[in-house]
Amino acid sequence: MKTGEFKDIILSNYKENGRVFPWRTNLDPWGIMVSEFMLQQTQTERVVPYWERWMERWPAPVRLAQASLEDVLREWSGLGYNRRARYLKETAVRIADSHGGIVPASPDQLRELPGIGTYSSQAIACFAYNYPAVFIETNIRAVYIHFFFQDKAGIQDAEIFPLIKETLDPENPREWYWGLMDYGAELKKITPNPSRKSAHYTRQSRFEGSLRQVRGAVIRSLVSDGPCDRDTLKARTGIGDSRLDEALSALYGESMVAEKDGIYRIP
DNA sequence: GTCCCGTATC
DNA sequence: GATACGGGAC
Known part of the structure; x- marks a missing residue:
């Protein structure tokens, strides 16, 4: 598969079947940040109603910074991985205290905040500020494996990154990554999860009784x-x-x- | 049983 | 590199 053809497929699919989410319609960086916290290991459909309520209640970092952890956890209840809620509140406090209430625009600054790792720092910079970051997560991984590593197993992310960098649209990285993620999500509905062939794929331990x-x-x-x-x-x-x-x-x-x-x- | 727009910690 | 971390949907 030539990269030019690949880009056409992803972008045309996005034009026709791109998903619409509130954090894609409203590009407020704080909303983007909240969505990325909630989306860490949680499906988009489950996040939507939580995100709506959250943004209604805490429309800016300074507002969340003033909330009690109890209120924050109550609002988070049902999303899982409760530590994320605490990290998000702590990040809001840091933004209020040290960043003038504004979500930082650089991946390096974002990476310093609690609950933000390699993926989220790049993704937030990209979606909030259209920064041409190079990053990977489960849907993006599935797409590149599907198109470029069809017959390979044990694929390292390090093998995929050069392709992500090469195919990235520096003019509009935001839409490009939306398109990648949407294609990956669709792919998993119609084929066995290509990410299973990733070297980084791990099964989750049993939840019942844990x-x-x-x-x-x-x-x-x-x-x-x-x-x-x-x-x-x-x-x-x-x-x-x-x-x-x-x-x-x-x-x-x-x-x-x-x-x-x-x-x-x-x- | 499988999957989920990962991060922190060791 | 390995492991713990929620909870719902299918």
């Missing part, structure tokens, strides 16, 4: 029904003693839960 599940139940109980002692928490959630203590200990260590005089709450 500590992850227990932790989620603890957070959900504390934000929906308020602070309480351990026995009340046990009664509310039906979690066994050892699992409950294990979860509480881990959450306490991550500052996701606080404890005073035997009463647990969101810090």
Whole structure:
């Protein structure tokens, strides 16, 4: 596949079948940032209603910076990976305190913020400021593997990056990446996930019966029904003693839960 | 069971 | 490089 032909396919598909999301219609950098936090490991369809409520309630970083973690987690409840909510709030505080309330435009500055790694720093710079970043995530990976590594296994991202750089539209990287992601998402519906052939592909551990599940139940109980002692928490959630203590200990260590005089709450 | 627009931590 | 981290949809 020639890269010129490849680019035509991706862009024409985007023109005809490109997805519409609120964070694509409204290009406010804060909205883009919120969407990228929520989209880390969470499907777009699930994110949409959360994003709408979130932006209604906290339309700017300085607003979220003033919110309590309890309110933030309550709004996040159901999205999963609750630490992301805390990172987003901490990032909002940093933006309010050190960036004049403005979402930074450079990937290097974004990368310094809590909860923002190699992917998100590049993606936010690209989508918020149309910066021609070179980055990869699951849908982009699927697209390049599908078109350029059809018969190969154990593909390294390092092999894909040169192609991403070569095919990137420096004039409009934002639309180009939207197109890539949309094509990748579509691809996975009609073929076995090409990303399985990536060297970086890993299966997720079982959720049912996991500590992850227990932790989620603890957070959900504390934000929906308020602070309480351990026995009340046990009664509310039906979690066994050892699992409950294990979860509480881990959450306490991550500052996701606080404890005073035997009463647990969101810090 | 599979998948999800990854990050932090070791 | 490996592992933990939610939760819902299909």
